[in-house]
Amino acid sequence: MDVILTAAVTVNGMIARHPTEVVDWSEDLQLFREQTIGQTVVMGSNTESTLATELDGREVVVMHRDMDPETVISQTKTEKCFIIGGAQTYSRFSLYLTHIFLTNHPYIFPSDSLTLFSNLEKEISLSYIRKVAIDKALGIYQFQYRVMRVD
Numbered sequence: 001m002d003v004i005l006t007a008a009v010t011v012n013g014m015i016a017r018h019p020t021e022v023v024d025w026s027e028d029l030q031l032f033r034e035q036t037i038g039q040t041v042v043m044g045s046n047t048e049s050t051l052a053t054e055l056d057g058r059e060v061v062v063m064h065r066d067m068d069p070e071t072v073i074s075q076t077k078t079e080k081c082f083i084i085g086g087a088q089t090y091s092r093f094s095l096y097l098t099h100i101f102l103t104n105h106p107y108i109f110p111s112d113s114l115t116l117f118s119n120l121e122k123e124i125s126l127s128y129i130r131k132v133a134i135d136k137a138l139g140i141y142q143f144q145y146r147v148m149r150v151d
């Protein structure tokens with residue numbers, strides 16, 4: 001099964017200005033829907049509280065601190081399991097990722113913003129797969145990577 005981190009990131013690798021920000025600057029929502037429909041999506045409780053709409057047509061798992069990432073993955077019944085944020089949830093699943101999909105956005109947020117991983121102890125080596133155009137005029141693409149090694 002594929003375990004795919006998907007995120008909208010700024011040029012300096014941030015995913016939100018603060019933990020309660022509603023991310024309304026992401027341009028890849030249509031692609032996000034196409035990729036996740038019929039699959040499992042896993043998010044943290046902070047992210048759930050920022051969502052404006054229901055993620056219909058998907059198996060939704062909301063992570064809490066007492067839940068074990070490995071168990072969540074082992075109980076997934078769909079072909080793909082998308083880890084959709086936020087920073088604490090990306091961190092908790094970092095050892096189990098098979099793919100990383102990042103969509104770059106033309107912003108730079110201050111350094112006290114949320115980085116992609118709030119806490120990461122291992123280095124992750126990636127292999128580039130492809131890029132998918134979101135908005136060519138704005139230079140926004142989703143970059144897809146395969147996780148090669150975590151060490």
Ligand SMILES: NC(=O)c1ccc[n+]([C@@H]2O[C@H](COP(=O)([O-])OP(=O)(O)OC[C@H]3O[C@@H](n4cnc5c(N)ncnc54)[C@H](OP(=O)(O)O)[C@@H]3O)[C@@H](O)[C@H]2O)c1
Nearest residue numbers: 007008019021044045046047063064065085086087088089
């Ligand atoms: N740019 C993007 O693509 C993107 C994607 C997703 C989210 N976001 C943004 O990211 C922000 C939220 O990210 P976040 O990192 O703050 O939260 P999060 O990952 O969405 O949720 C926090 C998670 O951490 C757990 N947690 C809290 N304290 C903990 C502790 N001491 N030990 C272990 N686990 C703990 C929470 O469990 P409990 O429920 O038990 O507290 C919850 O599972 C929002 O602004 C959202 O809009 C951006």
